[in-house]
Amino acid sequence: xxxxxxxxxxxxxxxxxxxxxxxxxxxxxxxxxxxxxxxxxxxxxxxxxxxxxxxxxxxxxxxxxxxxxxxxxxxxxxxxxxxxxxxxxxxxxxxxxxxxxxxxxxxxxxxxxxx
Amino acid sequence: xxxxxxxxxxxxxxxxxxxxxxxxxxxxxxxxxxxxxxxxxxxxxxxxxxxxxxxxxxxxxxxxxxxxxxxxxxxxxxxxxxxxxxxxxxxxxxxxxxxxxxxxxxxxxxxxxxxxx
Numbered sequence: 001x002x003x004x005x006x007x008x009x010x011x012x013x014x015x016x017x018x019x020x021x022x023x024x025x026x027x028x029x030x031x032x033x034x035x036x037x038x039x040x041x042x043x044x045x046x047x048x049x050x051x052x053x054x055x056x057x058x059x060x061x062x063x064x065x066x067x068x069x070x071x072x073x074x075x076x077x078x079x080x081x082x083x084x085x086x087x088x089x090x091x092x093x094x095x096x097x098x099x100x101x102x103x104x105x106x107x108x109x110x111x112x113x114x115x
Numbered sequence: 116x117x118x119x120x121x122x123x124x125x126x127x128x129x130x131x132x133x134x135x136x137x138x139x140x141x142x143x144x145x146x147x148x149x150x151x152x153x154x155x156x157x158x159x160x161x162x163x164x165x166x167x168x169x170x171x172x173x174x175x176x177x178x179x180x181x182x183x184x185x186x187x188x189x190x191x192x193x194x195x196x197x198x199x200x201x202x203x204x205x206x207x208x209x210x211x212x213x214x215x216x217x218x219x220x221x222x223x224x225x226x227x228x229x230x231x232x
Binding site: 004006009036041042043044045046049051090092102103104105106107108 | 118119150155156157158159160163171174206208218220221222223224225226
């Protein structure tokens with residue numbers, strides 16, 4: 001069955017520290033991969049997406065993610081976290097071909113940032 | 116430009132009542148999606164509309180749930196005889212063409228928080 005796992009429910013980091021949020025997926029084919037961020041009271045905002053090609057993807061707000069096919073992972077990273085990054089982060093996968101973007105989401109990782 | 120809007124932002128209702136949630140997609144977006152987000156969980160796909168094609172209702176959890184969309188504009192999600200397990204945030208998204216792949220990004224609204232007492 002298709003699924004997305006985000007192993008960390010909550011993560012707390014200090015401002016200025018580096019960040020890595022984990023995402024593992026189970027999918028029958030090469031998926032499209034997405035990271036979304038959800039701030040309190042806000043809708044989901046796309047941070048970055050992987051389609052094909054270079055496995056290191058750059059996104060907005062200084063985030064990047066690396067697709068590792070051998071590990072079925074698409075971890076999100078940021079070298080230096082800002083207090084405004086505190087939010088909930090969702091990893092999602094979508095179909096590679098045919099049909100439409102019926103996204104499958106992970107349960108999310110809530111990030112807290114200490115000053 | 117305007118993003119996806121949803122109304123109401125919050126809805127509290129009594130068990131057994133019907134509720135109607137509204138979504139206004141981005142102008143020009145032909146594809147529209149409804150998702151449900153239960154507390155502490157990821158988003159769960161409910162239904163998808165693409166132009167004048169028959170909607171994909173495969174994600175609707177029961178026949179109490181239905182949705183309509185008028186052309187390529189507003190959509191309403193209706194839940195009849197609400198149950199406590201229907202309490203969740205209902206998110207709407209739209210995209211330009213609904214094609215598979217990240218070239219067609221989904222843009223999400225802020226959601227409607229439904230609480231069934």
